[in-house]
Amino acid sequence: MDELPFRERWIEYIHGLQDSICAALEGADGKARFxxxxxxxxxxxxxxxxxxxxxxxxxxxxxxxxxxxGKVTDMMRAQLKIEGENWFACGLSLVIHPVNPYVPTxxxxxxxxxxxxxxxxxxxxxxxxxxxxxxxxxxxxxxxxFHGTLRDAMEPFGSDCYVRYKxxxxxxxxxxxxxxxxxxxxxxxxxHLRPGSALGxxxxxxxxxxxxxxxxxxxxxxxxxxxxxxxxxxxxxxxxDVSYGEREVEWQEIRRGRYVEFNLIHDRGTLFxxxxxxRTESILMSLPPRxxxxxxxxxxxxxxxxxxxxxxxxxxxxx
Numbered sequence: 001m002d003e004l005p006f007r008e009r010w011i012e013y014i015h016g017l018q019d020s021i022c023a024a025l026e027g028a029d030g031k032a033r034f035x036x037x038x039x040x041x042x043x044x045x046x047x048x049x050x051x052x053x054x055x056x057x058x059x060x061x062x063x064x065x066x067x068x069x070g071k072v073t074d075m076m077r078a079q080l081k082i083e084g085e086n087w088f089a090c091g092l093s094l095v096i097h098p099v100n101p102y103v104p105t106x107x108x109x110x111x112x113x114x115x116x117x118x119x120x121x122x123x124x125x126x127x128x129x130x131x132x133x134x135x136x137x138x139x140x141x142x143x144x145x146f147h148g149t150l151r152d153a154m155e156p157f158g159s160d161c162y163v164r165y166k167x168x169x170x171x172x173x174x175x176x177x178x179x180x181x182x183x184x185x186x187x188x189x190x191x192h193l194r195p196g197s198a199l200g201x202x203x204x205x206x207x208x209x210x211x212x213x214x215x216x217x218x219x220x221x222x223x224x225x226x227x228x229x230x231x232x233x234x235x236x237x238x239x240x241d242v243s244y245g246e247r248e249v250e251w252q253e254i255r256r257g258r259y260v261e262f263n264l265i266h267d268r269g270t271l272f273x274x275x276x277x278x279r280t281e282s283i284l285m286s287l288p289p290r291x292x293x294x295x296x297x298x299x300x301x302x303x304x305x306x307x308x309x310x311x312x313x314x315x316x317x318x319x
Contacts, residue, residue, distance in 0.1 A: 006214065007088060010112050011067055014092045015048070017110075017225050018065045021094065022050050024229050025063075028236050029055040034063065039279055044069040049282050053289075057103065057240050061096035062285035072115075079272055084115035084123050091129075092225070093269075095286040096232075101252035102242040104135035104142070105184070105259065106232050107286070109269075110225045127217050128191035131228055132169055133235075134184030134259060136252045138308045142235045143185050143318040150188050151319060153227035157199055157220050165190045170315040175262050182312040183262045188224070193217055251305050256291035263287065 004012070022034045032055030040046040045068035052061045069088040076082060091111030098105065110129035116122055133146045151162035169189035175181045193199060195213035199220060263270050263286055273283040299305035 006218075007090065007112070007114060010218070011090050013222060013225070014065050014090060014110070018048065018050065018063050018092055021229060022052075022063050024233055025052065025058065025061070025096065028233055028240075029057040031056040032058060037281075039282070041066075041068050041279070047279070047282065049279075049285065051285065055099070057098060057100070057236060059097050059099045060289045061094070062282075063092065063094040064282050064285060065092045066090065066282070075275065079275070082115065082124070085118050086116045088114040088116070093286075094228075097256070097288045098236070098240070100240055100242060101136045101244050101248040102239040103236055104133050104239075105256075105288070106134065107132055108187075108228050110221050112221070125194065125214070126191075127193045127221050129221060129224060130165065130169055130187060130189035131224070131231065132173055132184055132187035132189065133232075134255070136248070136255050136308065137304050138185070138311050139239070140318070142238070143316075145235060146185075146187065146231050147318040149227050149231035150224070153223045154188070154220075157216070157223070161199070162188065173262060175258055175266065177261075177265065178258070179313070181258065181309075182315065183258050185311055185318070186315065193220070250292070251299070253290055253292040254294060254297055255308075256288040257293045260287055260291050 026033055029052070032052050034050040034052045037049040037051065038046065039049065045066065047064060047066035047068070049062060049064045052058050067090045069086065072082065072084050072087055076087065089111065091109055093109035093111075095107045096105060108129070108131035111127065113126055113128070114122060115124040131150060133143070135142065147162075147166070150166075154161040154165070165188040166186060169186045170182065172189050173183050173186065175183060195210040195217065197213075199213075199217065270283055270286070272278075274280070299309055
């Protein structure tokens with residue numbers, strides 16, 4: 001039996017990962033179930049949007065996959081700085097907003113982008129992705145667990161991978177209009193990882209073929225995707241039954257407001273999707289169901305809320 005083409009192997013992995021993540025989150029919630037919405041994109045491809053809402057643990061969340069393709073447009077050349085004739089993209093993107101303010105929001109995505117000429121020859125390809133954590137109350141053991149799990153997943157691919165991509169995450173998920181305030185406590189973020197490019201070492205992989213590099217990058221993506229559940233679910237189970245009141249909900253909604261600000265003002269993926277007639281419902285799935293904006297709100301000095309805000313203003317080495 002012939003081996004599947006590379007892009008088909010990636011699609012198969014992403015759909016399997018979507019199913020396993022949804023099953024595990026349903027198990028953690030115990031009540032709500034993901035609802036599947038399959039859609040078709042005009043111009044090529046489509047996706048599977050899976051949304052959960054009204055659960056005992058998860059107030060709103062989505063685990064979405066898309067497999068889309070088309071001709072390279074002038075807007076894509078300007079926005080993405082790419083050249084070529086045809087493009088293909090496949091990835092998984094998720095955002096989970098919990099009910100309990102002591103359970104953190106989380107976001108992750110893993111994607112593959114491919115360029116081809118009019119004869120179908122691949123002219124460029126790259127991977128991107130990452131996972132990050134947005135708590136409302138800071139528990140250092142949770143931060144160490146989340147970051148440690150991501151570091152361990154990356155370690156086999158280079159001793160400096162985690163350090164490099166944590167720094168990238170700290171610098172990307174930032175509300176610059178609020179004095180470089182991070183929306184959470186970070187994780188890892190990376191983009192444009194190409195065969196033959198550096199992965200875990202400054203000198204790259206010059207001695208390996210592009211084919212071997214592609215397999216190594218595929219394995220790197222799988223390691224990161226497979227690390228999501230062990231990084232996040234133990235935190236959910238640890239915090240989901242902690243008692244809370246109106247004060248904690250108010251703070252949760254204020255921090256959710258910061259989440260909305262980042263996604264609508266700074267996030268490249270959200271802005272590009274909206275500007276190129278992407279599927280609005282899937283793009284805005286990342287927004288929380290409730291948020292608030294209090295005028296010049298400042299947490300009381302020394303409070304748990306102030307501790308969280310300080311962590312967002314001063315990136316820390318959690319390990």
